[in-house]
Amino acid sequence: MALSLFSFRPQHDMAALPAYSGTDLGVSYTAAQTRFKIWAPTAGTVKLRLYAKGDGGKALKTIDMAKGVNGTWQTVIKGDIQNKYYTIQTQVDGKWLLESPDMYAKAVGVNGKRGMVVNLAATDPAGWVADKKPVQKNFTDIIIYELHVRDASIAANSGIKHKGKFLGLTESGTKSPQGEATGLDHIKQLGVTHVHLLPSFDYNSVDESKNAPQYNWGYDPLNYNVPEGSYATDAYNGQVRIREFKQMVQAIHRKGLRVILDVVYNHTADVDHSNFTQAVPGYFYRHNADGSYANATACGNETASENAMVRKFMIESVVYWAKEYHLDGFRFDLMGVHDMETMNQISAALHKVDPTIFLYGEGWTVGASPLPEELRAVKKNTLKLDKIAAFGDDMRDGLRGPFNDVKQKGFVSGAPNTAESVKFGIVGAVQHPQINYKLVNYSKAPWAKEPYQSICYVSCHDDPTLFDRLRLSNPTASEADLIKMDELANGIVLTSQGVTFLHAGEEMLRTKNLVGNSYNSPDSINELNWSRKSRYKAVFNYYQQMIALRKNHPAFRMPSAAMIRQHLEFIDTGDPMVIGYQLKDHANGDKWKNILVLINGDTKGKGVKIPKGNWVMAVKGSQVNEEAKAAFDADVLEMKGTALYILFEK
Known part of the structure; x- marks a missing residue:
């Protein structure tokens, strides 16, 4: 069923819609009663349906929700309805929209089509209350390891039982056929401090009902506050994915590592079917002057973070993840789409929960946005962001070559006129009297107020892996020469000021067979091939030793710009x-x-x-x-x- 969003828009002034300031939207469960509360100010009628399962079967009960204050609708069901599933359906301008979970849903059934009433306390693994975050002194002490949950364990040679699952990152003692540590033990052995997980909330592109191999990076959000079902051992029972995500966080913490979640609030997978549209059509997205969807994300839509209830949702969502799942940081996809005020309010809210939570994002967009750039969290506005970092693409492309031409060389391949961009990254993108900003590739002025606001890196999940990129830009180089370039690139990263970021597998010369945008490529392209660890053990040793050097010598991770200048x-x-x-x-x-x-x-x-x-x-x-x-x-x-x-x- 296709919905025509703009048939609703002329009848409702989105800016004039009442905002709700309460903190009780969503499902509030107790054994005595469960309250359902949504914000849908343009709805004329709202129905709640209860189901026995997350898919199939007729509704056990259909209830008309009652209109409340400031655009809210609610109903209370007496008695214990734990583990029942539900949908909410709104009627707007006389048209019934789709049945869907509410946008605040914390548990869902298979493929996220129905919400689930869950007792969150019952999802806590043994010892969860005593879960402790590893000690962290300064943000500049952070060394991030960017990892896709499935990639970590899916390979036949991973030695991991729960392949492709959250539980794969809980296993200890796993070995490759050559006897090398794999999975979580490998990450601990490498010496990094934080595991950055690519999107692990419930996303749209993988059919959780099928056991056949499927792959996606996960940048297509469906239910923002729920872990992804394909990474759970049972996608049908909404409790399982929650418990197993917590087990993963707990296991990583016990290894002395912190956990960062990659979050994607800048767009949704599908406008017409999104939970946002089913609640308040038109409100949660930006529009061009002609009424069409704005598309700074190149995904067909962009969210309107400046709208009060979008901002409220984003803040409450990350705070929920931080509290319920004990997360230690968040990476914001296409952060440059979001307005700065929202990002600063997110920072304030999270740092009330835990001042050591680390926040960073991509300070750019893919296309133009109707929201003026001076209001958005783009890289050059990082100076105005509060305790939020941005990716330093100046140094990245200075080291390896520009993102838009994989055949061009960078500093580590001997390309001229690249040194100043590298020096800019070495000082953590802060003001330094010896940097000639006119010669820096992208930024003609410092954009970090303090070094922790600069993510220092040379590669990530996007684009070819570092080793592949060097192969593409140096087609006649020997493997020995490519290894020297690879080690030099991350040797520079690991000795630069700012926050260090490594792409998983770089330490064993990860390859994706020269595929760059591997977001939906098969496991054969994306998996970590653990036999490369023994094949390139000298490279692994180098990475491990350079990480140890950084950790042992605080000179490489100065906490202030003033100290760097001194x-x-x-x-x-x-x-x-x-x-x-x-x-x-x-x-x-x-x-x-x-x-x-x-x-x-x-x-x-x-x-x-x-x-x-x-x-x-x-x-x-x-x-x-x-x-x-x-x-x-x-x-x-x-x-x-x-x-x-x-x-x-x-």
Whole structure:
């Protein structure tokens, strides 16, 4: 049934609709009674239907909901109706819309078509109340590992029993055929601090009723406050996905890691069938002047975060996830679609729950939006955002080459005129007197007020993997040379100021067979192939050692821009392909007095004059040795091509 949204719009001034300020929208369950309450100010009639199952069968009961204050409708059912399923249906301008869960639904049946009345306390795994977040001092201490739930365990060689499931990330002692740690043990062994999960709320593109292999990244939201059913062992029982998501968070916390959820409030999968449209057609989306859907997301619609009830929903949704699921951070997809006021209110609400929650997002859109850019949370407005970070694509593309041309090289492949963009990332995108902003590829001014607002990375789930990108832009390079480029790229990331972000599998040269936009490619493209860990064990060791170096040396993760300006000083190497800088005077309390970082992006070796000092070499290309003692007493450092060198003075 196709709905014509705009047949409703002339009769209702969306801006004039009453907002509801209460905190009780959705389903409120107790054993004595359950209250259903929705906001649907344009509805003339609203019906609630109860069902025995999440799909199929006739309604057990149909109830007319009563109109309340400020556009709300509600009904109360006496007695214990735990585990019953429900739908809500509105009549707007004389037309019945679709039966659907309410937008606040916390549990659903298979494929999210019916909500479920759930006792959330009954979904808590043993020990959940005692679940503790790992200690976190500063945001700049964070090292993020971006992971898709299914990718982590689905491969035949993962050694994981619950393949493709939330429970796959609870298993310990799992091994590859070669005997290497896989899954959660591998992530712990690598040394990162946070696991960023690609969208794991209930999404639209995978049919949860089928056991056949299906794949999607999950950027097509259906029910925002419910875990995805295809990642659960039983998609039909709404309790199971909730309990297993909590078990996953609990297991990750017990390993000393924190959990970030990728959230997608910028659009819905399908406007005509969305829960938003069934409640208040037209209200939750932005429109162009001609009434058509605005499309800054390139997904056919964009949500109107500036509208009071959209803002309210977003805030209450993330707070719910933070409290009910003990989450430690959120990554906002296409954050540049959202207005800054909403993002700042989200930050304030979440940091009341837990001041250590970390927030970041993509500071861009895919297309134009009718909401003026000066009001939106785009990258250049990060300075106006409160405790929210943005992805640093300046450094990313400086290192590897531009996003819109995979054949172009970057700094690590010897491309000229890229060093300043890399230096911009090294200082965490903050104001620094030695950066020539005219030469930075995208940003002609600093956009981070403090370094924790800058996500330092070279690749993520989007676009080819780092190893694939280097293969595409360097088609004649040997594998040995590609490995040097790969290690140099993330060696720079792991020694830069700001917050470090790694794409899962980079530490074993992950490949997707050169497929870039693999959002719906099969497992054979997307899965983590755990045999690569033993094949490229030296690369894994390098990543592990560089992560340890960052964690052991606070000079690489200074918490303030003022400290960076005081302690980080670039040196003139006399070569546009060689970047050099010092971290001076026990930066951020580091045990090393002075640290000298030299980076050769050229494929050719270079001799670089270094400052006088009692230097000891800790990193020489792929060799990492923090405990080195032998003095380096030459005036000139002979650098190999495509290599990172780190020297220190005690």
